[in-house]
Amino acid sequence: MWELIRANKRKSILLFIFMGCILILLGYVIGEAYLPGKGGYNGVFIALIIWVIWSMIGYFKGSSILLSLSRAKEVTHNIHPQLFNVVSEMKIAANLPAMPKIYIINEEAPNAFATGRKPEKSAIAVTAGLLNRLNRNELQGVIAHEMSHILNRDIVYMTFAGVMLGTVVMISQIFLRGLWYSGGSAARYRSKRSNRDGGGAMMIIAIVLAILAPILTRLFYFAISRKREYLADATATRLTRYPEGLASALEKISSSNIKFSTANNITAPMYIVNPLKKTERSLTGLFSTHPPIKERIKILRNMSHGVNYNNYQSAFRMVTGKGIIPTSGLKDSKNIPVKEPSKDTSKQLSVKEKKREFGDLIRAVNGFVFLTCVCGLKIKLPPNFKKPEISCPRCKRTIQMPLAKIAAVASAVSAGEAIKETPTLEPQRYIRKGKMWETITCSCGNHIQISPSFMGPKASCNKCGRIIKIL
Amino acid sequence: MSGLLIFLIIVGILIFFVVGMYNSLIRLKNQVKNAWSQIDVQLKRRHDLIPNLVETAKGYMKHERETFENITRARSHAIKAGNIGEKIKAEGALNDAMSMFNVVVENYPDLKANQNFLSLQEELTTTENKISFSRQGYNDQVLFFNNKIQMFPSNIIAGMFHFKEEEFFEIEDVKEKEVPKVKFS
Numbered sequence: 269m270w271e272l273i274r275a276n277k278r279k280s281i282l283l284f285i286f287m288g289c290i291l292i293l294l295g296y297v298i299g300e301a302y303l304p305g306k307g308g309y310n311g312v313f314i315a316l317i318i319w320v321i322w323s324m325i326g327y328f329k330g331s332s333i334l335l336s337l338s339r340a341k342e343v344t345h346n347i348h349p350q351l352f353n354v355v356s357e358m359k360i361a362a363n364l365p366a367m368p369k370i371y372i373i374n375e376e377a378p379n380a381f382a383t384g385r386k387p388e389k390s391a392i393a394v395t396a397g398l399l400n401r402l403n404r405n406e407l408q409g410v411i412a413h414e415m416s417h418i419l420n421r422d423i424v425y426m427t428f429a430g431v432m433l434g435t436v437v438m439i440s441q442i443f444l445r446g447l448w449y450s451g452g453s454a455a456r457y458r459s460k461r462s463n464r465d466g467g468g469a470m471m472i473i474a475i476v477l478a479i480l481a482p483i484l485t486r487l488f489y490f491a492i493s494r495k496r497e498y499l500a501d502a503t504a505t506r507l508t509r510y511p512e513g514l515a516s517a518l519e520k521i522s523s524s525n526i527k528f529s530t531a532n533n534i535t536a537p538m539y540i541v542n543p544l545k546k547t548e549r550s551l552t553g554l555f556s557t558h559p560p561i562k563e564r565i566k567i568l569r570n571m572s573h574g575v576n577y578n579n580y581q582s583a584f585r586m587v588t589g590k591g592i593i594p595t596s597g598l599k600d601s602k603n604i605p606v607k608e609p610s611k612d613t614s615k616q617l618s619v620k621e622k623k624r625e626f627g628d629l630i631r632a633v634n635g636f637v638f639l640t641c642v643c644g645l646k647i648k649l650p651p652n653f654k655k656p657e658i659s660c661p662r663c664k665r666t667i668q669m670p671l672a673k674i675a676a677v678a679s680a681v682s683a684g685e686a687i688k689e690t691p692t693l694e695p696q697r698y699i700r701k702g703k704m705w706e707t708i709t710c711s712c713g714n715h716i717q718i719s720p721s722f723m724g725p726k727a728s729c730n731k732c733g734r735i736i737k738i739l
Numbered sequence: 740m741s742g743l744l745i746f747l748i749i750v751g752i753l754i755f756f757v758v759g760m761y762n763s764l765i766r767l768k769n770q771v772k773n774a775w776s777q778i779d780v781q782l783k784r785r786h787d788l789i790p791n792l793v794e795t796a797k798g799y800m801k802h803e804r805e806t807f808e809n810i811t812r813a814r815s816h817a818i819k820a821g822n823i824g825e826k827i828k829a830e831g832a833l834n835d836a837m838s839m840f841n842v843v844v845e846n847y848p849d850l851k852a853n854q855n856f857l858s859l860q861e862e863l864t865t866t867e868n869k870i871s872f873s874r875q876g877y878n879d880q881v882l883f884f885n886n887k888i889q890m891f892p893s894n895i896i897a898g899m900f901h902f903k904e905e906e907f908f909e910i911e912d913v914k915e916k917e918v919p920k921v922k923f924s
Binding site: 350357725 | 852
């Protein structure tokens with residue numbers, strides 16, 4: 269595993285240096301075009317300053333910017349237990365030093381990304397649509413893929429490379445637009461004033477370079493990105509020992525054609541599959557951030573003999589005819605057999621129920637409070653709900669509001685923190701006798717009735733707020 | 740005089756090596772222990788979850804007394820098990836009882852729709868996955884430690900201070916070892 273990370277580092281640094289050279293050359297040529305003779309070094313200096321400042325921001329604030337751009341909300345175990353459990357399983361498998369923070373994005377398009385500058389401080393974000401669509405094993409595959417990005421230090425490289433690309437694009441845009449708006453007169457004036465042939469020729473070179481540089485850097489950037497996607501797939505199958513999980517997850521994700529509204533060009537390479545559908549047409553091309561999904565799935569499905577890096581390598585060779593993992597990463601040849609999939613604990617749901625579950629998840633993430641009426645109706649209250657009691661829309665019973673809980677949840681949401689279960693009284697247990705009307709006596713002396721159609725895991729006493737687990 | 744000095748130096752170097760080797764063996768033993776405690780936490784959690792699951796299922800499954808008794812017996816054996824060898828055996832028996840239970844559950848659609856039962860089952864599944872993922876880490880540590888004990892020269896030190904080989908945590912599961920033969924074009 270460590271060998272692979274090191275080999276990875278060397279290759280990335282090489283591509284990185286290429287991108288840096290383009291940036292320096294661009295700075296030099298543009299500077300020289302404006303001030304022949306002495307502008308070149310100033311141009312380089314300015315380009316590097318812009319890059320350093322952006323890199324600093326990207327390194328220290330990148331993950332919080334990315335998370336807030338995608339409007340992700342942090343969650344804990346109580347909002348989506350399965351997601352939390354799968355992440356903690358993968359944390360054990362990957363031997364990460366700390367549990368990554370978990371975020372849910374309010375998006376129906378299925379997708380996921382990981383962020384964080386080091387494994388101790390990482391975060392994994394998944395969309396609500398992803399959770400809604402995938403079963404347990406598929407979710408495990410996706411989480412393992414994201415965990416691999418953290419483990420292989422992909423995020424740091426992609427941040428720096430992305431910033432480099434951004435800087436190159438910005439500098440050439442400013443230059444070309446400046447030229448456009450001044451109608452080229454400034455350039456003509458300057459070139460007349462100084463060395464006639466040198467300045468003019470330099471200006472033409474600068475224009476050509478300003479057009480070509482962003483394209484070239486983009487090529488390098490996407491080349492790094494694609495390679496790292498494959499490697500993350502390889503590491504992910506090694507972690508889960510179940511390639512089919514990730515394969516069928518990728519299949520499900522790619523078959524969805526819902527538009528992703530919060531992704532853009534810069535954040536696209538961070539996701540497990542490209543969230544921007546318009547680039548899907550040229551998937552095999554040099555200009556795609558992600559390798560073609562069909563190919564990724566095919567490779568994973570060819571790994572029936574084991575899940576170590578050698579197996580991935582041979583499956584990759586079978587599909588594409590090339591190798592992907594550097595030989596130094598193939599040293600540990602211990603065979604790891606494919607595991608049996610774990611039992612799927614999610615309910616079989618109809619389309620309508622799935623839609624409802626999706627809505628409930630988004631509400632839970634955004635701080636809605638759920639109450640179950642005695643008649644079995646689930647009532648969903650927004651975080652700014654203030655009335656002390658409401659009447660049930662179905663049976664017209666009056667329901668007392670757990671106002672303290674609503675306020676606690678609302679304050680957590682507005683502070684941008686994860687919603688935690690509010691510590692309340694010691695919960696009580698009640699074992700259900702059968703399918704009929706039953707009366708539960710709370711320890712505070714209050715009686716609670718549950719109906720035959722009551723299916724919830726717990727009821728709460730409407731007097732003292734104690735939670736009664738119904739078994 | 741010089742002979743004594745040389746003798747002392749040799750003895751010094753020998754003591755230095757012995758101490759170093761002893762310490763590295765102790766460190767490895769502690770790593771094995773630590774890896775085991777990771778598994779042990781998960782095993783305990785599984786033992787805590789099972790009664791809740793059984794309690795929930797009992798309301799729905801009135802005629803499966805035998806299955807429940809098996810689980811309860813296997814669980815109490817697993818809790819009582821002392822050393823690692825016993826534990827592996829007891830956990831294997833508990834696994835069998837639980838997989839029997841899972842087969843029976845399939846006949847009760849009402850139970851499978853119960854939210855509480857589902858969430859307990861999810862917790863049980865994740866605990867079992869965690870056991871299997873931390874088992875890998877434990878076995879790697881044990882392999883490393885056992886190699887050290889068997890190989891020269893650390894085997895001399897290990898023999899002197901009575902270091903014993905640790906047991907692997909292998910669960911005998913035929914399904915896990917079989918490699919499915921599937922070909923995709």
